[in-house]
Amino acid sequence: MASNGPKLLPAAQLDALFDALQRRGYAVVGPRLRDGAIVYDELKSMADLPIGWHDRQGPGRYRVEAGGDRALFGYTVGPQSWKKYLFPPHETLWRGQRGENGFAIEPPPPPPRRAFIGVRACELQAIAVQDRVFTGGAAVDSRYAARRKEIFTVAVNCGVAGATCFCVSMNSGPRASRGFDLALTELLDAQRHDLLVEAGSDAGAEVLAELDAPSAAQADHSQADALVAATAASMGRQLDTTEIRALLYGNAESPRWKAVAERCVSCGNCTSVCPTCFCSDVQDVTSLDGSTTERERTWASCFTQSFTHMAGGSARVSTSSRYRHWLTHKLAGWIDQFGTSGCVGCGRCITWCPPGIDLTEEIAALRADAEKP
Amino acid sequence: MNADGSDPWVPQPWRVRDLRRDTSDVFSMQMAPLEGVAPPFKPGQFNMLYQFGQGEVAISISGHAPDGGILHTVRAVGAVTRVLEQIAPGTVLGVRGPFGNGWPVEELRGHDVVIVAGGLGLAPLRPLIEWLALHRADYGRVDIIYGARKPADLLYPTDIARWQRDCNIRMRVTVDNASPGWPGEIGAVTHLVPSIDLDPAKTLAVVCGPEVMMRFTVLALQQEGMEQSAIYLSMERHMQCAVGYCGHCFYGPHFICRDGPVFRFDRLHGGLIVPEL
Amino acid sequence: MTPLEQLAAHPFFAGFDPALLAVLEPCVHERQFGKNEVLMRQNQEIRECHFVLHGRIMLETCDTRGVCMPIQTLEGGAVAGLSWLVPPYHSFFDARVLEPVTTLAVDCQCLRLAMDNNHDFGYKFLKRAVRSVMNRLQASRLQLAEVYAHPTEPRR
Numbered sequence: 167m168a169s170n171g172p173k174l175l176p177a178a179q180l181d182a183l184f185d186a187l188q189r190r191g192y193a194v195v196g197p198r199l200r201d202g203a204i205v206y207d208e209l210k211s212m213a214d215l216p217i218g219w220h221d222r223q224g225p226g227r228y229r230v231e232a233g234g235d236r237a238l239f240g241y242t243v244g245p246q247s248w249k250k251y252l253f254p255p256h257e258t259l260w261r262g263q264r265g266e267n268g269f270a271i272e273p274p275p276p277p278p279r280r281a282f283i284g285v286r287a288c289e290l291q292a293i294a295v296q297d298r299v300f301t302g303g304a305a306v307d308s309r310y311a312a313r314r315k316e317i318f319t320v321a322v323n324c325g326v327a328g329a330t331c332f333c334v335s336m337n338s339g340p341r342a343s344r345g346f347d348l349a350l351t352e353l354l355d356a357q358r359h360d361l362l363v364e365a366g367s368d369a370g371a372e373v374l375a376e377l378d379a380p381s382a383a384q385a386d387h388s389q390a391d392a393l394v395a396a397t398a399a400s401m402g403r404q405l406d407t408t409e410i411r412a413l414l415y416g417n418a419e420s421p422r423w424k425a426v427a428e429r430c431v432s433c434g435n436c437t438s439v440c441p442t443c444f445c446s447d448v449q450d451v452t453s454l455d456g457s458t459t460e461r462e463r464t465w466a467s468c469f470t471q472s473f474t475h476m477a478g479g480s481a482r483v484s485t486s487s488r489y490r491h492w493l494t495h496k497l498a499g500w501i502d503q504f505g506t507s508g509c510v511g512c513g514r515c516i517t518w519c520p521p522g523i524d525l526t527e528e529i530a531a532l533r534a535d536a537e538k539p
Numbered sequence: 540m541n542a543d544g545s546d547p548w549v550p551q552p553w554r555v556r557d558l559r560r561d562t563s564d565v566f567s568m569q570m571a572p573l574e575g576v577a578p579p580f581k582p583g584q585f586n587m588l589y590q591f592g593q594g595e596v597a598i599s600i601s602g603h604a605p606d607g608g609i610l611h612t613v614r615a616v617g618a619v620t621r622v623l624e625q626i627a628p629g630t631v632l633g634v635r636g637p638f639g640n641g642w643p644v645e646e647l648r649g650h651d652v653v654i655v656a657g658g659l660g661l662a663p664l665r666p667l668i669e670w671l672a673l674h675r676a677d678y679g680r681v682d683i684i685y686g687a688r689k690p691a692d693l694l695y696p697t698d699i700a701r702w703q704r705d706c707n708i709r710m711r712v713t714v715d716n717a718s719p720g721w722p723g724e725i726g727a728v729t730h731l732v733p734s735i736d737l738d739p740a741k742t743l744a745v746v747c748g749p750e751v752m753m754r755f756t757v758l759a760l761q762q763e764g765m766e767q768s769a770i771y772l773s774m775e776r777h778m779q780c781a782v783g784y785c786g787h788c789f790y791g792p793h794f795i796c797r798d799g800p801v802f803r804f805d806r807l808h809g810g811l812i813v814p815e816l
Numbered sequence: 817m818t819p820l821e822q823l824a825a826h827p828f829f830a831g832f833d834p835a836l837l838a839v840l841e842p843c844v845h846e847r848q849f850g851k852n853e854v855l856m857r858q859n860q861e862i863r864e865c866h867f868v869l870h871g872r873i874m875l876e877t878c879d880t881r882g883v884c885m886p887i888q889t890l891e892g893g894a895v896a897g898l899s900w901l902v903p904p905y906h907s908f909f910d911a912r913v914l915e916p917v918t919t920l921a922v923d924c925q926c927l928r929l930a931m932d933n934n935h936d937f938g939y940k941f942l943k944r945a946v947r948s949v950m951n952r953l954q955a956s957r958l959q960l961a962e963v964y965a966h967p968t969e970p971r972r
Binding site for chain 1: 546547548549550552554573591592593594595614616617630631632633775776777779780782783784785786787789791792794797808809813814815816
């Protein structure tokens with residue numbers, strides 16, 4: 167009899183979930199190994215997952231290595247996030263054709279249905295944050311909303327913490343607590359290799375009911391709880407968010423910003439890898455004869471000179487002002503604007519920063535300076 | 540989608556009915572939608588004007604125009620505005636808007652109002668002045684100080700004459716530089732602030748102009764006894780989406796486009812002092 | 817109102833101790849000037865400084881042909897003739913009446929003497945004068961800054 171309570175799926179049978187999703191018309195996307203990194207891409211079956219691969223991360227450092235096991239999700243987060251699907255790096259907002267009455271506008275085609283598999287708790291939080299940015303205000307971003315509606319989310323509770331992870335500080339992980347359709351916990355030891363599967367929505371419960379697997383036992387839940395607790399206890403970093411708005415707003419002219427600017431190369435990597443950074447540029451890409459145009463939206467970074475360009479110059483010329491803006495906005499401004507921190511503690515900005523600037527270290531230093539008598 | 544179900548990214552086609560030059564680098568366009576009339580706007584709001592294939596630019600609304608149209612006063616200063624300067628009446632532009640919060644017309648009600656405009660800053664103030672003129676009895680004394688670089692740069696001369704003549708508005712016009720024979724004032728706008736003889740207990744001030752001018756004006760108003768919380772100003776930053784998700788107009792915790800462009804001075808992050816916010 | 821009472825009501829003296837201000841009693845007189853009359857002439861000694869009650873004054877600087885450059889306008893509430901502060905007590909500009917002017921004219925020698933004899937008055941008066949000079953200086957700098965110029969245009 168079909169049940170939609172938590173089930174125990176042998177890891178080797180994950181393709182049953184792929185099948186159930188593909189039958190519903192979802193293109194399944196998830197982690198796979200490419201160019202020496204774990205990225206998100208379309209997956210045909212579980213064989214496309216980076217099985218047995220693990221990652222090692224540090225400030226300015228990322229390596230993958232084979233771990234000699236069969237773990238499906240034995241790594242943390244890579245350089246990409248689900249943002250690339252929900253808020254793509256390039257997209258056409260509309261197409262325009264010059265015509266009799268000026269121009270005619272044609273909307274882009276509807277987005278595909280996608281199932282995300284392997285979404286970490288911090289990433290669920292990042293999606294929730296971007297939902298607020300794009301759909302929480304008076305003017306809803308229609309493109310984002312259309313894509314978001316077509317997403318099925320399979321979360322994975324983290325069984326390992328990376329050296330740059332600090333989701334516990336940001337209250338966003340390592341357990342997926344909301345915002346998913348299904349959540350997996352990978353139970354892997356010498357005796358077993360199973361997936362504890364739980365539903366988080368009606369759509370998830372429906373898929374779960376289709377999986378031919380036994381109900382999970384209390385012992386399975388206990389093992390999953392212990393795994394997540396161990397992950398929480400082994401966070402690579404921590405960030406003290408006490409009075410963080412006052413700390414950042416009150417120290418806008420701290421010498422620390424100049425110090426960090428001596429290392430920052432203004433490359434914008436942090437904004438590209440950040441799963442919540444949402445800034446964009448919009449421009450026309452016009453045919454040679456000028457008869458058609460595409461209104462293109464691309465990711466923008468507040469680390470570029472042109473970001474604040476107005477007639478007469480940029481509003482933020484110095485690197486220190488740009489780093490200050492990014493960090494202050496991420497950790498403080500976001501709270502004022504969207505009622506939530508812009509940081510989910512995924513650690514990507516630390517790992518993918520060429521000089522290895524670590525925001526947790528910068529906040530600690532700013533706090534230490536501020537507390538000096 | 541917007542509250543009315545339309546897509547905030549999609550411009551509506553409007554026809555430019557009239558384009559005339561105000562000064563050497565400023566021009567005004569009367570424009571109206573191809574269908575229907577312009578949507579209602581609040582004084583101080585802005586539109587995004589789109590020239591097909593060229594791009595978009597944020598321009599404050601300067602007032603109503605005949606037959607359901609509106610007026611935009613534009614300075615030819617960037618790539619898009621320089622193209623707009625050259626278009627012929629009849630051209631169809633895209634319009635998104637109106638956006639932004641606008642001037643605090645309700646808060647001003649019952650108060651004496653001091654308006655200080657600098658340069659092109661009069662353009663977004665014009666609808667506010669027209670509003671005050673239309674609802675004159677709801678407001679106390681209205682004083683306007685308008686500063687420009689030189690007499691040839693002054694906007695809306697016929698409106699200025701009308702406001703003074705017909706609307707019980709005291710208006711002082713001052714320029715930084717004048718040739719002999721200029722009948723108005725010479726000097727910075729701040730220089731005229733004491734002459735208003737304002738009563739800080741019942742006055743609210745509205746300031747719009749270049750940032751430096753606004754900063755000095757706030758100081759001059761404070762010297763007359765006004766609180767920061769009684770002073771409103773309009774901020775300008777690079778804008779693209781106009782609805783709070785492209786990020787270009789961030790200023791501290793504010794989206795200038797969505798939370799502004801008008802801010803009460805005591806609530807404006809950094810008080811126009813912290814550089815490169 | 818006596819000239820002294822009128823002087824006490826001028827914005828320059830707002831909140832000033834009336835007992836202290838009384839030392840100016842022998843120094844102050846009301847003056848009227850018609851259109852185009854000149855209150856002060858450049859390079860000439862300032863005998864009286866003017867606390868303007870009504871009217872408008874143009875500060876201008878003129879060459880020997882009589883071609884004048886307008887510098888700044890002054891009006892009710894302003895002070896004209898602040899150069900009495902420093903030797904040789906000469907005016908830098910012409911102060912010409914644009915619209916009929918009423919002022920309270922304070923004899924500069926009398927004022928300096930009052931300040932010398934009563935340092936408490938002198939100190940408090942000077943604080944007001946410095947504020948007035950300061951405001952005028954800052955406004956002049958703002959005027960020079962060409963804040964309304966096209967943002968891409970080079971400033972002078």
